[in-house]
Structure formats: C-alpha cells, structure tokens
Amino acid sequence: MAEKKKFLIVGGGAGGAILANSLVKDFDVTVINDSPYHYYWPQLLQIAFRNDYSNLYRSLSSLLVKGVNLVIDRVKKVDLQDRIVTLSNNKTMNYDYVAIAPGVTIEHKGIDGNEKLVEQYGDFHSTPQNASKVFDVVSNMKKGTFVIAVGDPYHRCPPSPYEGILLADEVFRLRGVRNDINMILAVPYPRAYPAETFNEVLEPILKERGINVMTFFTADKIDTENKKITSLEGEELSYDAAIVVPVHKGPKIEIKPDDAINQDGFINADKFTNQILKYDDAFAIGDASTSANAKTGVTAHLQAKVVSKRVLGLDARNTGRTNCPTELGFEKGTFVISDYNHPAAKVPANTINFIMKRLFADAYWDIIRHPEFWDPIFDVYFENTQPEVLWKLFR
Known part of the structure; x- marks a missing residue:
C-alpha cells in the first residue's frame, strides 16, 4: 500500500476539524492548534445576554476521529515555497498539503480607547470573560443610554451586533427597565443592515422595539472618562454603557512569501477554490482567509468540504x-x-x-x-x- 501523503491543518476550529475528519481515510492528517479546546464562538452571545455557558467548548481531541494526529502548539511560520511549518519551539514539520485555518485575531487596541471600554463593559466577540462583563451590565443597568457600535465592518458573524442589541432589549424588558433605557445601534452602513434586502426584514423589527439606529457611524475613538464615542465620519455619541465590536485582524503567523497575506494579515486565497496564490498544495479556509465572504462557522464548514473534494481530484467550488x-x-x-x-x-x-x-x-x-x-x-x-x-x- 502506498504511503499516505501528509496533510497539515493549522487550526482546529470548525473548518480545520471538519477538514481533518473528512480526509483522514485518504491522508496522513495532522491538526496543529494552540489550545487543547475547540470553542463554539456564537455561544459568547448566549453568555453575554443569558449567562449560558453550556455549548462554549469541548476538548479538541474528542472531536477528531481516530487516525487524526493532534499537536497542541502555536504555529510561528508557514513557508509555502519549501512546504515547512515552524512551531513555537522552532520544531519544523513538512507537508504535501497544508490548510491554514486558525481564525482571527481580535485587536481591541485597533480602536483608540476600546481596551479601557472592554475592561468596563466587555464585548461578545473576544473571550468568555468579556462576554460575562456584558451580562453584568445588562443585568444591573437601570437607566441611561446603552450603545452597541460597530468599529470593524469585517467582524466575525455579521448579524451579531443586531442579535446583541435585540437580546439586550429582551433582557431590559424582562427586567422592567426598558422604558428608562435609550438603546442605540451605531453602524458604518447607509442603513441598519448593509444588505438592503435583509435590511427590509431587520429594520422594521428594530423600529418596533424602539431601538435607534445611527448610520454612517464607524466607531473610531472612545473617551471613557467623558463617555463619548467619536466616529471615523466625525460624529460623536454619548453613552452610559457601551459595547464596541472590535477590530478583527488575520492570524499572528508569518506566512511566506509575503504576498500571501494582505495588509490586515488575512491570507490571500481564491474565493472559489480556497487556494493560496499559485500553490496548488496550500489552502486557507475560514475567518483567516480573504475567501471567507462571511466570517462564520458555516462558511468555514462549506469551504472545508470544497478543499476536501479538490484534493481528492474533484472540481468543487465555493x-x-x-x-x-x-x-x-x-x-x-x-x-x-x-x-x-x-x-x-x-x-x-x-x-x-x-x-x-x-x-x-x-x-x-x-x-x-x-x-x-x-x-x-x-x-x-x-x-x-x-x-x-x-x-x-x-x-
């Protein structure tokens, strides 16, 4: 029997784990992940507004089928030309195929003042601890102005700011304090939701629930002492409690050649095939890739299936x-x-x-x-x- 080709997968999120489990019969598959756990990131919303941790994480080893090798380590570098992956301890691994799927990097400091804001009020895009801070806010706020503002239109889970503001509205109503709280959703778009067709579904619900929408407002600077958010467009918004969707960047991995990533660190991959540049043995899937038209688990899942079919010789496309x-x-x-x-x-x-x-x-x-x-x-x-x-x- 011919020796199986080596397939390295950098990242054990939805895309990486599904790809590994789909290929293990045909390849020698190794998943490299910087944590022994796999997180279900949509659960951060449930923590933030329902204090529900039930689906947050599982051990990655329990999700990978028999035969998939798991390495818990941080990847420092991927050299696409020489087919080498370098780990944090400078150990190297070679491959026949590689898929890079480590997710995004959250940078609160990408918006001036947001690090201090998150310390006070949390958010629902970064960590369970920060999501828990949001729950404390919505559970105790009695009056004033509550704001959710978008600072990065390319954030993970496009509907999440809308889910956040509507779930906060639910909490305030159930607590009987909604009439004393002014709720504002501030977005960079010309309408509540960027896609006009879906906006026709969402905007009437926001209006019915009494949520004010500020358009053309990209959160750019936060003055936590005076409780003001300034937009890139030059407007100012006052708050009593605020959550800003943080800046999302690509993974903190050195990838060679340099033109394999864009200015924000996302991996340049073909939107139909997930192939990185001219390398037919290298793919990027999920949130870390420019091919992810929406940064969601479903996108990563579908991209993983396309990659698994393509390396088996099928002409699958996103x-x-x-x-x-x-x-x-x-x-x-x-x-x-x-x-x-x-x-x-x-x-x-x-x-x-x-x-x-x-x-x-x-x-x-x-x-x-x-x-x-x-x-x-x-x-x-x-x-x-x-x-x-x-x-x-x-x-």
Missing part, C-alpha cells in the same frame, strides 16, 4: 453561500442566506427559525465529529434553501 442564523429575542429568529450571485433573501422572522438556530447549536459538536453522517443532511438542506429558491418564496 458558491459564496451564507447561512447565518440570527436570533431576534423573544424566541424569534431568521437567517441571512445569500451567495455570490444572489443578495440575502428576505427570510421572515418566526419561532421556527429560532428553534432551528438552537437545534443547530445543540447538534454542532456531532456535526464536527461525524461529517460522514451529517454531509447528506446538509446537502439536502442547502439544495432546498438556495437563495434563488428562497427569493421565489419570500419577495
């Missing part, structure tokens, strides 16, 4: 499909569903979509561990919820 479940509070939900050829469909808000989101969260770990079981189910789901199909249903 369609740009998004499938972002969006929780709206009070057991209502919707989905942001689009692709490269269709804008987000007008999926109505209802309880069924809320239940679907919660069921997905509960099934998440099994989806990672058993792609061979879930792949046929997802194939049917994605086929029947194509944006062009939904556009005919919801006009």
